[in-house]
Amino acid sequence: MRYFARKIAFFLATLWAAITLNFIIPRLQPGDPAEVMVQKLAGKDAQINPAAVEAMRAMLGAPDGSLFEQYLAYLKALAHGDFGISYTYYPYPVTEVIGQALPWTLVLVGVTQILAFVIGISLGAYAAWRRNTRFDSIVTLGSTFLGTLPSFWIALLLLFIFGYTVGWFPTGGGYSATTPGLNGAFVADAAYHSILPALSLLITAPIGWILGMRNTMVMNLGEDYIRLAKAKGLPDRVVALRYAARNALLPSVTGFAIALGGVLGGSILVEKIYDYPGMGRLMGEAIGNRDFPLLQTLLLFIIIGVLLANLIADLLYGVLDPRARRSES
Numbered sequence: 001m002r003y004f005a006r007k008i009a010f011f012l013a014t015l016w017a018a019i020t021l022n023f024i025i026p027r028l029q030p031g032d033p034a035e036v037m038v039q040k041l042a043g044k045d046a047q048i049n050p051a052a053v054e055a056m057r058a059m060l061g062a063p064d065g066s067l068f069e070q071y072l073a074y075l076k077a078l079a080h081g082d083f084g085i086s087y088t089y090y091p092y093p094v095t096e097v098i099g100q101a102l103p104w105t106l107v108l109v110g111v112t113q114i115l116a117f118v119i120g121i122s123l124g125a126y127a128a129w130r131r132n133t134r135f136d137s138i139v140t141l142g143s144t145f146l147g148t149l150p151s152f153w154i155a156l157l158l159l160f161i162f163g164y165t166v167g168w169f170p171t172g173g174g175y176s177a178t179t180p181g182l183n184g185a186f187v188a189d190a191a192y193h194s195i196l197p198a199l200s201l202l203i204t205a206p207i208g209w210i211l212g213m214r215n216t217m218v219m220n221l222g223e224d225y226i227r228l229a230k231a232k233g234l235p236d237r238v239v240a241l242r243y244a245a246r247n248a249l250l251p252s253v254t255g256f257a258i259a260l261g262g263v264l265g266g267s268i269l270v271e272k273i274y275d276y277p278g279m280g281r282l283m284g285e286a287i288g289n290r291d292f293p294l295l296q297t298l299l300l301f302i303i304i305g306v307l308l309a310n311l312i313a314d315l316l317y318g319v320l321d322p323r324a325r326r327s328e329s
Contacts, residue, residue, distance in 0.1 A: 004315060007311060007314045007315060008311070011307055011308075011310075011311045014307055015303075015304070015307055018300075018303040018304075018307065019075075019078070019300065019303075020071075022296055022299050022300050022303060023070075023071055023074050023296065025299075074296075078300075083095055083293060083296075083297040084292075084293030084297075085293060086291055086293060086294045087289060087290070087291040087292070087293065087294070088285055088286065088289045088291045088294060089294075094293050094294050094297045095297075097282065097294060098279070098282065098294075098297060098298065098301070100277075101277055101278050101279050101281070101282045102279060104174055104276065104277050104278040104279075105271075105278035105279040105280065107194070108194055108197055108198060108201075108276065108278060109201065109267065109278075111198070112198050112201045112202050112205055113205065113256075115202060115205075115206075116201075116202060116205030116206040116209060117206075117209055117256050119206045119209075119210075120205075120206035120207070120208065120209020120210045120212075120213060121209050121210075121213045121245075123139055123206070123210050123213075124139075124209060124210040124211065124212065124213025124214040124217065125213055125214070125217055125240070125241075125244075125245045127139040127140065127210070127214045128213070128214045128215075128217035128218045128221065128244070129217070129221075129236075129240045129244070131214075131218055131221075136214075139210060139214075140211070140214070143206075143207045143210045143211055144211075146203060146204055146207055147204065147207040147208075147211075149203075149204060150204075151200055151201055151203075151204050151267060151269070151270055152200075152267075152269035152270060152273060154199075154200050154203050154204065155196070155197070155200035155269070155270045155273045155274065156273060158196050158199055158200055159171060159196060159273060159274065162196060163196065169192070169193075169195055169196045170192070170193050170196075171274075172274050172275035172276075173193060173274075173275055173276070173277070174190060174193050174194070174276055174277040174278075175189050175190045175193055176189050176193075193276075194276075196274060197270055197271065197274045197276050200267075200270050200273075200274075201267055201270060209256075217244050217245060220244045220247050221244050226239065226244055256313075267280050268280040268281070268283050268284050271284075272284050279298060279301075282294065282298060283295065283298050283299075286298060
């Protein structure tokens with residue numbers, strides 16, 4: 001119980017620090033959201049009227065007072081579940097704006113991360129079992145090469161080839177000019193639009209799982225219990241899956257949980273390139289428009305997701321591997 005209590009206390013302390021930083025960092029960004037909105041409405045080269053800026057600030061409900069007073073008001077609003085009004089999508093609440101983008105990112109990045117994990121640990125485990133063979137060399141060298149390629153560069157390449165040159169897939173958006181709804185036509189259309197964004201993420205996403213699983217399993221294959229299992233005459237498949245791969249999979253639990261926790265962040269650049277209506281595009285718009293309420297809420301959701309996933313992984317790790325509990329007792 002001391003192990004679990006320590007992990008929960010660390011989670012609460014980290015959550016408070018993250019909430020505080022989430023309040024401070026956006027306010028360090030130069031520029032006034034009210035000025036940005038007035039300049040947009042008046043035109044790029046128009047002179048800004050100070051009275052119009054003050055009126056816009058009052059309409060947006062921009063925070064005033066000292067930084068400490070704003071911080072206390074921010075904590076009070078969080079306690080009541082009030083995340084404010086989005087400056088970019090005024091007068092819609094932040095929760096409504098995020099609620100429209102959240103399903104897109106959950107489906108795109110969530111499915112991509114799960115597929116990347118399954119593909120990565122499978123290829124990594126088989127490459128470790130067939131180490132020093134041609135398959136192992138191809139997987140290792142190929143993963144190392146693909147790992148150097150940024151996902152946004154792959155997104156641009158896929159968009160140019162399959163979107164503009166060949167014309168097989170749409171060049172942007174999450175769906176065509178159809179009415180959204182839970183029907184077969186819309187789901188098929190949304191899946192068709194998500195192919196290129198998903199491929200852009202999926203090409204590089206399994207790399208870490210492949211190399212990590214391979215290296216961990218290679219170390220496990222040299223342990224005494226593996227030699228004992230082979231000496232007992234157990235089939236190679238049993239030794240590989242039930243002994244080596246099962247123990248090598250434990251360190252990947254934390255990484256997979258953190259990856260799932262970061263699903264809410266999506267991939268900002270990939271979603272911007274494809275104009276995909278997800279959380280990543282929202283974050284880019286919030287940064288560009290100094291939309292403090294929207295940016296803070298997006299960052300807060302991402303932080304809480306990662307921290308919760310990390311906490312669950314730590315608790316599960318303590319259950320799956322008693323050595324973790326003993327090491328901290």
